[in-house]
Amino acid sequence: MTPVRTPAAQSLQAALGASVDPLGYARQLLPLHRAWSEGARIRSEVRPVIARSWKRAPGRGGESRLLPEDQLAARRRGNQEMSILGELLGDRLLPLAGQAENQLVITDGEGYILSVRGPRAVRRQSDGIGFIPGARWREADVGTNGIGTVMVERIPMQVFGPEHAREEQHAWVCTSAPIVNPATGALVATVTLAGSFRTAHPHTLALVSATAREAEGELLRLHQLELDELRSAVDGPGGRYVLVDGHLAVAASRGFDCPARLPVPGGLQEGNVWVRGLGAMHAAPVPGGWLLRPVAERVVLELCSGPVPKVVISVGSERTEVPLGWRHWQILELLARRHQGVDADGLAELWPGPVSAVTVRAEVSRLRAKLGGIIAARPYRLTVPVVFSC
Template sequence: MRNLLAVRPAISESWRRSESAGVDVDVEAAPLVFDRDVLADARIAHPLDPHLPMLEGLLRHVADETEHLMVITDDGGHVLWTQVPPGVRRAADRIGLTEGSRWSEDVVGTNGIGLALATGRPEFVYAAEHVAHVLHRWSCAAAPITDPDSGMVIGCIDVSATVEALHPATVALVSAAARLAESRLENEMRQRDELLRERLLPHLRGLREPGVLVTATGRIIGAGPGEPGLAGWRGRRVPLPESGGTVTLPDGRAAVAEPLGEAYLLRPPVVRARRGPRAGALAPGRAPAPPATGEGPLLTLSFLGDGRPHARLDGGPLTLSLRHAEILALLALHPRGLTGDRLAFCLYGDDGSPATVRPEIHRLRQQFGDIVRARPYRLDCAVEADFLTVRRLLDDGDVAGAVRLCTGELLPGSDAPAICAERDELAVRVRRQALDRGGADALWTYAQTEPGRSDLEALERLSAVLPPGDSRLAAVVSRSDRLLNDDV
């Protein structure tokens, strides 16, 4: 261990981490861990990809005029983009400062990129402060970039140069660039929030009981009328449980999390000061009355996964048979409605007839009321369905969000022809986009689904993008080996 008394605390702590990771001071270069295809996928999947022109424009004159290198990495220290002046390209290549290489502390020891990612702060590493001897003629300034939606560090901006060329004040430049990137990400986040509020809040206003609207990342973005404390809560985070679980609101109350596609409604329990049965109480499985405000009811469908399909109408849970779930899914997929002949074909194929459908529609209308319309058959309410949300996220290019929400197949117990076709199409789209544009986290989430667990191509791609020290890598390699041995 070197003498730690004469160095900054951040550097001495980084040296300790590097030593614990077994970094060799004689390492010659950062390893190249992404091939061309994996690098292209990682770039497309990264949140900074749309903002690259802005960052390049901001830092281009620094790289061009001062022989400095500009580097942008992901959260694992993988270099995704660089701007390298011709005069220093050969020297940069020798130390592995190239696209696809990895610059985390556990691989090359103390360096600006690895240190900034480890501390979550802008950092400057000068000459011999690097662990690797080959880096002693280099200095670098780096700043992490935090995703305002998730609160997680998603990457790093670094400017590197030889010792005599880089001034410590460069850290202010990369810090400004990182803050600008974060402001762009925040603008995107606020636009998504506003779209969610526009779509969902009108229906929350119709609820008799207040509720809090929360994003899939746990940020509070809205509430129904009568919910106290919203002004001080907006932007705060709550840890979200599984659907139907409880979460603690900022004022200490417990609330139940109800999925609304891309968001959750946290509904605190209402204490009623009455004895005996509530007047007008609904029988089990019957729909609640329409909301008092006339905004229109909100039907929420959760049909993905192996669990029992369930629905909520304005928050009230409804028991569904598989056949009724199939009908609701088909009507949700066809908001303009289906004729009796068409609905029968979707459910039964050539053997179906309108006479077979009518009794099912009658029973469904008994349970859901007049939101189930006829001529054509359709749903006269707003619908938030998990399978529709996955489709919308895929259309918008939000692969991570789609994979996170798509926890299983659409109504896996159904053999209705139209449901089977939609199930297969959705599965193919999720898999293809996870492979092509998903990134490590989205691929890992996909690999935990039933089809993903036995998808050798997805596992091989995942093993290529996960960093060497990632705790998930052993499971991926083990599962891949097992699948390969089973095929022998």
């Protein structure tokens, strides 16, 4: 019988409900894992989040890469987020880890284990399966597991017993959550409580998830302080401008309707640059970030088919390259040849068969997200001069 989960457990991807016997549930999962590992179709009883992982990382995965001690030490020193959050994570989770005979495992954003803390008995057991500092635990390395699967799914979840790809991990439950830096949107860490599958409980997942959210909140608070310092350092420039930090997060602006972070392909460098939604801007470095002001430089769009299609946006002498998929290249080429503009029906001729206007508009929307104000709508048309090259 499939265990019944509470709504909270479902939203957090708990492996089983509080009243479910872990041993009995593990026995239910074993034939499902065995069938999958032998190449059979994944059964519907498998949790969707686990089924997706089994499809992504069939079999046992590859081999976990182990960093030399000097490289591990360098990663620890260079991980600014974990130097900030390490104490918070330990304070919130180590007491439960000790009581539940679990260990606290923290990785960086690439899946390398930075630290393992907890009861010695649990540590001795985890050493035997390579769950040690310096090891990398992506799905591609060791198959379905709490760390690697959370890195892909970006949600708090448990991986229980035979849901793990490798049989030597079937005695374990891993309760994991991702930590994303709000300033960059990048995954900077995962935090996991790992122990015997008999210790599995949805409350563990709630605590790990809440701790990860608290960690992200702390990173956001510190980032807001950095933005405040940037605003203070560049006080009230005249005219229209946008002030951003090194992550392109907007600290202040005048005369522009800006998103929280600027979309700039390839990042900023001093000089003229095309910024989606803003147009041609001059970027000048300031302490802690960049000051952007509008410029009247001529903008030209260069279409280059080549082996890999791309466009080059030229603002004066500055050039920004944007790689394109083949469909986006075709759309731009058609727009370049039809100066009067094209509606969705006109663009539909690029598809080999019948296609809905909704599909066409969605594809153009994705292209406009790359190029911004270069493509106008109603009808779709290019707003800057175009040249063909390559």
